[in-house]
Amino acid sequence: MATVNSMAAFSQWFGPQAPKAYRKWYNRNLTRRLTDINTAYKQSFNHDLFTVDADDLPKEIQNIRHNIANRSNVSDKAFAEYDKKMSHGIPKAIINNYYIPFLNQWDGVSDVPAPVTPSAIDSSDDTDGARITNFTYERDLQYSLRDQAEELFAGYKIFGDNDTGVEYSIGGKRIDLLLENESENKLLAIELKADVADYKVFGQISMYLSLLEEQFPGKEIAGIVIAGEIDDTLKIAAKRDKSIKLKSYKMALTLSDET
Numbered sequence: 090m091a092t093v094n095s096m097a098a099f100s101q102w103f104g105p106q107a108p109k110a111y112r113k114w115y116n117r118n119l120t121r122r123l124t125d126i127n128t129a130y131k132q133s134f135n136h137d138l139f140t141v142d143a144d145d146l147p148k149e150i151q152n153i154r155h156n157i158a159n160r161s162n163v164s165d166k167a168f169a170e171y172d173k174k175m176s177h178g179i180p181k182a183i184i185n186n187y188y189i190p191f192l193n194q195w196d197g198v199s200d201v202p203a204p205v206t207p208s209a210i211d212s213s214d215d216t217d218g219a220r221i222t223n224f225t226y227e228r229d230l231q232y233s234l235r236d237q238a239e240e241l242f243a244g245y246k247i248f249g250d251n252d253t254g255v256e257y258s259i260g261g262k263r264i265d266l267l268l269e270n271e272s273e274n275k276l277l278a279i280e281l282k283a284d285v286a287d288y289k290v291f292g293q294i295s296m297y298l299s300l301l302e303e304q305f306p307g308k309e310i311a312g313i314v315i316a317g318e319i320d321d322t323l324k325i326a327a328k329r330d331k332s333i334k335l336k337s338y339k340m341a342l343t344l345s346d347e348t
Contacts, residue, residue: 096139129171143197260300278312286316291326
């Protein structure tokens with residue numbers, strides 16, 4: 090087994106592409122924040138997050154995914170509590186959205202790979218980084234909703250086994266989150282927008298519901314659009330469709346003592 094420590098390489102890779110909100114969070118001291126994340130991770134899972142077997146990185150990634158997904162089910166919830174305290178999920182988002190993709194590219198010995206950021210997805214007209222930031226927030230929002238689905242949507246859970254309902258693929262499209270209420274035979278499709286959702290989203294969610302009705306003819310199908318702000322045009326478009334609900338989210342600010 091070729092055991093290596095990946096923190097320095099990951100820090101070098103992640104730092105230049107970190108979203109603005111994340112840079113504010115670690116405040117020019119990324120190494121300290123990564124060390125704090127690792128301390129909480131080790132306490133919960135009895136394993137160093139950044140010490141990996143370079144000969145079997147796929148297994149390392151699988152274990153990390155499993156640990157993060159089950160962080161609230163272990164006896165020592167140090168990581169889950171730390172993650173919730175730190176801007177409601179930034180540590181978890183860094184691991185899921187950046188550290189795991191980094192390990193997927195790194196061989197454990199070579200120089201750090203080229204950054205692969207959200208800007209690689211439809212970034213042709215990206216100007217001031219807003220597209221990157223919004224994509225990141227949508228990913229973070231998705232993870233938060235996934236973790237709190239049963240709490241926020243009473244009677245529902247993520248559809249299928251092994252989080253099948255996360256980015257559920259149907260008809261060549263992808264639903265951000267698909268929930269199921271088995272006792273009432275219902276499906277709930279959720280579309281997430283980090284910023285403003287306008288009338289165009291109505292067509293998008295309506296298409297998802299139609300595809301679901303075709304695939305699951307015996308189930309009651311409904312949809313929810315969750316966005317930072319709901320534009321009036323979307324409110325008008327959805328006014329006569331009782332199967333589509335509109336909700337806005339609020340992000341809470343938490344402060345941590347550093348001195």
